[in-house]
Amino acid sequence: MEITVTVNGTSHTHDVEPRTLLVHYIREHVGLTGTNIGCDTSSCGACSVHLNGEAVKSCTLLAVQADGQEIRTIEGMADADGTLHPMQQAFMENHGLQCGYCTPGMVMAATSLLEENPQPTEQDVRLGLEGNLCRCTGYHNIVKSVLAAAAND
Amino acid sequence: MTVTDEITATAPESAGIIGQRMLRKEDPVLLTGEAVFTNDMVVPGALHLAVLRSPYAHAKLISVDTSAAVAMPGVQAVYSGADLAELWASPMPCAWPVTDDMLSPEHYPIATDTVNYVGDGVAVVLADSNMIAHDAIELIDVTYEPLEAVTSITDALSDRVVVHDELGTNSSYTWNLLVEEAEGDVQRAFDAAAFTVSEQYVQQRLIPMAMEPRAVVAVPQPFGGDMTLYSSTQIPHILKVMVAVTLGFPEHQLRVVAPAVGGGFGAKLDVYAEELLCIALANKHACPVRWNEDRSENTVATVQGRGQVQNIELAADANGKLTAVRVRLVADMGAYLQLITPGVPLLGAFLYAGVYDLPKAYDFSCTGVFTTMTPTDAYRGAGRPEATYAIERAMNALAAEMDVDPLDVRRRNFIGPEQYPYEAFTGLVYDSADHDAALGIAEELVDYNGLRAQQAKQNTADETKRLGIGVSTYFEMCGLAPSRVLASLNYSAGGWEAATVRILPTSKVQVVTGTSPHGQGHETAWSMIVADKLGIDPADVDVLHSDTTIAPLGMDTYGSRSLPVGGVAVGMACDQVIAKAKQIAAHQLEASSDDIEFAGGVFSVAGSPDKEMPLAAVAFEAFTAHDLPDDLEPNLEVQVSYDPPNFSWPFGTHICVVEVDTETGAVDVLKYVAVDDCGVQVNPLIVEGQVHGGVVQGLAQALYEGAVYDSDGNLQTSTLAEYLVPAASDVPPITLGLSVTPSPTNSLGVKGVGEAGTIGAAPAVMNAIVDALSDLGVSDVPMPASPLNVWTAINSSQSAANTEANGGS
Known part of the structure; x- marks a missing residue:
């Protein structure tokens, strides 16, 4: 087709x-x-x-x-001039990734989450990302990254 | 005491870069999709490999009919195990024959006569696309004669069904470690003990579940003779040697590359059938061959972890001081011995007395048994989480026996800070620690006394939401490993690590490391070590790794060894580069090299502040070689191979607070505090990340995960829909406390941190759950502490109590 x-x-x-x-x-x-x-x-x-x-x-x-x-x-997601998307930048600044394999999906899900809920609580972020698994970070710094991106918006 | 997020820990004699929370160099490529994982590689002309796997746990292979599959358009070849038998120079390797009489079945990449677990490969297809290859394996017609499965350790021990006929038994080996001052000391200690405990714990099988399943690409050079293997592996260097041995492939023409690797956790510390198949078939077909693993394939075809039944007995005097420890372990090897399968339980053999001051009265024995399940092997912590779990649960049992607080019984037994370096009963020397200090930090962070007071109020007889507090104090024996110690354990290789530091003509720096990172941030951390030593910007350092042509020497990444062995090697190479550069600077500045000082990237002459030369100028002199001292070779490059004199001994305390709902069995983790002392922290940001992730992996063993097999040997948790890797909503935030006790055994004072979180977490969580329920008569809950397991434990202890109250039946 x-x-x-x-x-x-x-x-x-x-x-x-x-x-x-x-x-x-x-x-x-x-x-x-x-x-x-x-x-x-x-x-x-x-x-x-x-x-x-x-x-x-x-x-x-x-x-x-x-x-x-x-x-x-x-x-x-990133600009052509090399500027990272604010969510990518937040993941970098908060060490929200280790091996990086889940990261593209996590960044896409997190940006979509903030579109729907621009000022989420920690619990909102945890529930909002429950469809995305990470084996490295224990989610602590992923949650922190998303909250930081929301705060910077 | 400092709570996470404000931590900066500075190394002794650091120029200030070590200890900074530097953002990772690795991140931009990973955050933008630019990173190339093995399965992302574009390889023109590659054939796709698919493996047909046995649906039976144990069966005779009667026939394999490949004719329909071969006839399918787009299929290039189909092979059974018998078709490929001539390709293997020797069976798949087990590098750790733990005893001289260890039994090991011959294990080839594709089965020929019998299959011994669900997932054992029986035939392969090579096709033009991955889809066609997978379609074609459906057309292979295999006739099996099913045999009985062996799916429990107890059943395996009984030899009711022998997995491998030719061995005559399921017991592969029994390994003993008996340490006594005088013969009979252990039994005398038990006879004389004021308190004894005897506990049995089960370490369920776990599926490592790195987010990236495995993938392999083999690219041959048919006329030149070279072969490049790309694999999602933790161990490119070990893999190269093992491929050479197993396939008889000339090692000097073999290159192994680990591209971006999406997590390993020990499961990629192995030599796998698919790696050997891709190379052998690429060679045979004179074209690239690639394979990638589906998740439901990964759960059966990649090694699993844990799988032990642990019996532990403690003897203690009237003060609760340990006088003897006895351990009887049975470990589930699975169907075959993979790379280090039999050695995994032995990595814990030295740790069943935990962080406690035990006299020479220790009796450990481990038997490894075959079952008809996926082979086990290293999984985060490998042997040490299991050991720590047993001793830390047993210490709580001792506290209960003595009716004292679990912290109290630990404090009575800690090796004191003044006793370090401490020669343990095993002869191993523990480098440095202050257990009471780490425990004190955790106790304060969690408000232990406040919680105990709250618990006393909350946990009334009728309360259905019960508060529990659990502690674990532990060592993470890491820095694998002194080669001579490995030799004494019958391990087939050494434990050194190599590093090269090379100053380029423009004074940028290349570091070549034999470690092979897959999420640990070595590019960042090694850059920081070099920048700190050489007084340069970490951005001017490039770290090269994971390619055996670029980094020919190395022992790879596992066992929290990378920093205390590989990172220390990098630091040593820097020191030697500086020593050589001093000779060049001395020559240029017309001074004695003894008078040359080096600080902030500048060489100067002691007492003559105007005579100085920056590293960049020295590097350029070394490159042009126009005016070097007579006996000095050009270039600034030093290669070091470092064999550590000792293991390193990170330690710490975890405290977990839970609320258990006795009506539903649900466990809610209210608070988690971890104090992990890993010595000097090169980059606290990375250290914290390792601890967070490790804690959640240990907590996941305690609460969620378990590879479940039915009695026919079918894995019932074969996808991520059934195997419960926790999501963000399933785990708590983690509070970290800081304790830094440098290791005196290496020049950086570092210890390693990869496994500490996992080692400390499972016993802390389970001690908390049991603590919440102990008033109800519960003394154990099997892992994972699912609502059903918790509810069942509560209700069986209640019905036992009722039966007793009613005078028995």
Whole structure:
């Protein structure tokens, strides 16, 4: 099936097998490998991207469902001049990442969380990120990063 | 005392960079998607490998019919184990034959005659895409003759069903450590004891679950003969040697690279079938071969951790002072011995007396048994969390027996600060510690006395929300390891680490390290060590690692060894670079090199403040070599291989506060305080991150995680939907306290911190839960303390009490 998807502001047209998951489409057809895969049950959130501005797990959608839609991935977050997105900057300043594998998904989910709730409490952040797993940080500094990003906004 | 977020700890003789909360150099590429993990690599012409795995825990392989799979378009080849048998020069390696008579079955990357766990590979497909490869393995027709599974340690010990016929028994080895001044001391201590406790604890199997599943790419050079292996591994250097041995591949033509690695936690400290398969098949097909692991494949095909039944007995005198410890351990090896499977329990063998002053009366024995489950191997802490769990739970049992506070019984037994360096009953020398001080900090941070008062008020007989407070005090034996000690334990390799420091002509610095980070921030920390030593900006240092061509010497990253061995090696190389640079500066400044001083990146002559030369100028002189002392070689580059004289001994105290709902069995962690003394902190930001993550991994063992097998040997927690890795909403914030006791055994005063959190956490959490329920007659709750397990423990102790009250049945 031929689909046209706008990814980080650029339009892409590809012929894909109908069973292709959005995450595989992003990684293998568009060639953006910043979006990681951590499970096969939509449990870990490593593959979170924005679909029309809202965080989704890109393993739960077929690529064909994104036809005509706007996708933003981690590669679309920082400015072209190298300035990090405020959420990326907050993760860096608060040591919100270690191995970095969950980080792209975590950043995408966290930015979406703040879109919905710009001034969350600590508990709001913990509940809001419960679909994203991290094995390194114990979440302490991830929560701190998101709260810092909210405070700086 | 300082609470986290304001910590700055400065090293002795530091120029001030060590101890700073420097932001990580690693972060920009990881935050932007620029980092390249193994499965992100674009490799033209690569064939995709998929592995068909056994659905049976134990079965004879009768036949493997690959014809339908081979016929599928896009499939290049399909192989059974028998088809590939000729490719292996020797079985898969176990580097730790712990006893001379240890039994180990021959283990090849693909099974040939029998399968011994669900997930054991039986055939492989090579195809043009990952999807086709996975479609094709569905078409392989395998006939099995099922055999009975062995899914418990007790069953394994009984030899009711022998997993490996050729061995005749499920017992792989029994390893003993008996330390007595005079024969019979241990038994005499128990006979004379005022108090004894005898406890059994079960360490459930855990799935390490690094967020990045494993991935492998093998790229051959068919005519040149070279082979490059990219793997999501913690151990590129060890892997290179093991691949050379296992495949008979010439080691000098082998390059192993660990690209960005998404966590390891010990599970990537191994040599895996898929690594060997990719290389062997890339060689055979003369083209790149790649494989990546699905999560549900990862839960069965990557090693698991823990899996022990622990029996521990303590003897104590009338003052509660320990007089003897006896431990009988049975450890679940799983179906095969992987790289260090049999040695993992022995890493804890020296720690079952914890941080306590025990006379020479220690009797430890461990038996390793085969089961029909995924092999076990190192998982964060490897042997030491298990040991700490047993002694720290048992110390609480002793406190209960004596009717004293759990802190009190610990204080009566601590090795005192004045006793350091302390030669333990095992002969190991503990470097430095102040246990009472660390405990005191934690006690104050958590408001221990206030909590006890609140508990006395709250936990009335009818109260359903019961408060519990749990403590653990521990050592993290790390800095693996002095090579001679490893030799005495029959380990097949050494424990040194290599480092090269190279000053480039423009005075930028390259550091080559043999450590292989996967989240620990070595690029940042090593840059800070070098910048501190050389008086330069950490931004001017680049750290090269995880590629055996760039960093040919190394022993990799595990066992909290990277800083106390690898980081110390970096510091030593800097010292030697400075020593050589002094000779050049002396020559240039026409002074004796003994009179050259070095500070802030500038060489100067003592007593002649106007005669000075910056490091940059010396580096350029070393590069041009136009005017060097006669006997001095050009360039400023030093390589060091450092074999540590001792383990390092971080220590600390964790205190956990819980509220347990006796009606639902739910456990709510109200507060968690950790004081981890890891010696000098190079970067407190990184130290804190390691402790946070470690605590949550230990807490996860206590509350959530467990690999559950049914009686047929099927893993019932084979996805992240069933295996409960905690989310942010499942864990508490963590309060850290600071204690810094430098190690006297290395020049940086560092100890390592990778595993401390995990070691301290599980016993603190479980002691808290038992503390909340002890008035109800509960003395143990099995891990994980799920609502069901907690509720069952409460209700079985209640019904036991009722039965007793009614005069028995």
